[in-house]
Amino acid sequence: MDNVKRKMENGWRRAPALAAALVVAVALAAPSSAEAQAKRGFAAVPRQALAELKSTIGKPFTAGLVFVDGKFIPPPYKVERYGTAFRINGQQVTGQVISWDAFLKTQPGARIERIDAPGGAAAAPVAEPVAEPLPYDDMSDDFDDLFDDDPKPKKKKPAARAPAKKPSAPPPPATRVVFEGEFSPNARTKAMVAKLNKTRTDIEVLLRKGGACFFGSRYATVRADRAPAEMFLDAIPKVMKDSGRYEDFASAARSRGITFLPEGVLQDLFRNRLDYIKLQERARAVKDERKWESMLKNTAP
Numbered sequence: 001m002d003n004v005k006r007k008m009e010n011g012w013r014r015a016p017a018l019a020a021a022l023v024v025a026v027a028l029a030a031p032s033s034a035e036a037q038a039k040r041g042f043a044a045v046p047r048q049a050l051a052e053l054k055s056t057i058g059k060p061f062t063a064g065l066v067f068v069d070g071k072f073i074p075p076p077y078k079v080e081r082y083g084t085a086f087r088i089n090g091q092q093v094t095g096q097v098i099s100w101d102a103f104l105k106t107q108p109g110a111r112i113e114r115i116d117a118p119g120g121a122a123a124a125p126v127a128e129p130v131a132e133p134l135p136y137d138d139m140s141d142d143f144d145d146l147f148d149d150d151p152k153p154k155k156k157k158p159a160a161r162a163p164a165k166k167p168s169a170p171p172p173p174a175t176r177v178v179f180e181g182e183f184s185p186n187a188r189t190k191a192m193v194a195k196l197n198k199t200r201t202d203i204e205v206l207l208r209k210g211g212a213c214f215f216g217s218r219y220a221t222v223r224a225d226r227a228p229a230e231m232f233l234d235a236i237p238k239v240m241k242d243s244g245r246y247e248d249f250a251s252a253a254r255s256r257g258i259t260f261l262p263e264g265v266l267q268d269l270f271r272n273r274l275d276y277i278k279l280q281e282r283a284r285a286v287k288d289e290r291k292w293e294s295m296l297k298n299t300a301p
Helices: 002-029 033-039 047-053 100-104 140-146 187-208 226-242 246-255 263-271 273-299
Strands: 055-057 065-068 071-073 079-082 085-088 111-114 175-178 212-215 222-224
Touching (some): 065 226, 065 263, 079 187, 100 175, 226 263
Antiparallel strands (some): 065 071
16 A cells, blocks of 8 residues: 555656656647748838838728638738738738839839849849740640540551750849839839739628638638638538548548648648637637528518
């Protein structure tokens, strides 16, 4: 009996030490929010762009779903054009949608300089970049063979000689737009600002209608209308709660109809799977809103 008592007392003495070790292990395993922000995130908007283009901000509203790198941002939302980028609730959610360099190129006297040239390079003429045609591979023969009902073997065409490989051209030098005068708005800059403002309005309208936006620093923004957003909200909180491995999480999400999200978004959602608590609360709030909507429709004259 004394031996048992001594073992129990030793176990209780070691418990605080074990708990402290566990806390240290968790702290070392989980990167701080500052470290995570340093590894990913959106490039800052140039100060001059903010000074010249100002910002456009909408009125707050409570509908919709917003995610930034997989992190759920709860409503209410205020969607803002922040110079050349967008912010929601004061948090930047995109990089520069239209670069500040594109605005500077419209100014008389603007020039393009090589960044890596010692002492500055000779100015190149300001010109809009020309989009190159997309590469096209002729796959007509392979496509026909894939859906051919004729079981007879076909005669193979003689293999064409592969063209001699041309030496790869060196990458173009890094450049920057230099403008030393006073920025003056013109028709082109006003058109670009109008385009940015329209995009801001489109995001706000989508969210006000109950849609969802998945912003990411490593992938293009994914927008979802109300129906897929509600499907997402019905399915994902439970998937987040029950999945301890990403493979299980992705498989369960796909099986529940969440097929409109690319792999990068799912990976970010899995990293932030503890947000299922906030999403469960949001799902309950949305259901209550839907009940009130249906009641108002039924009582309308």
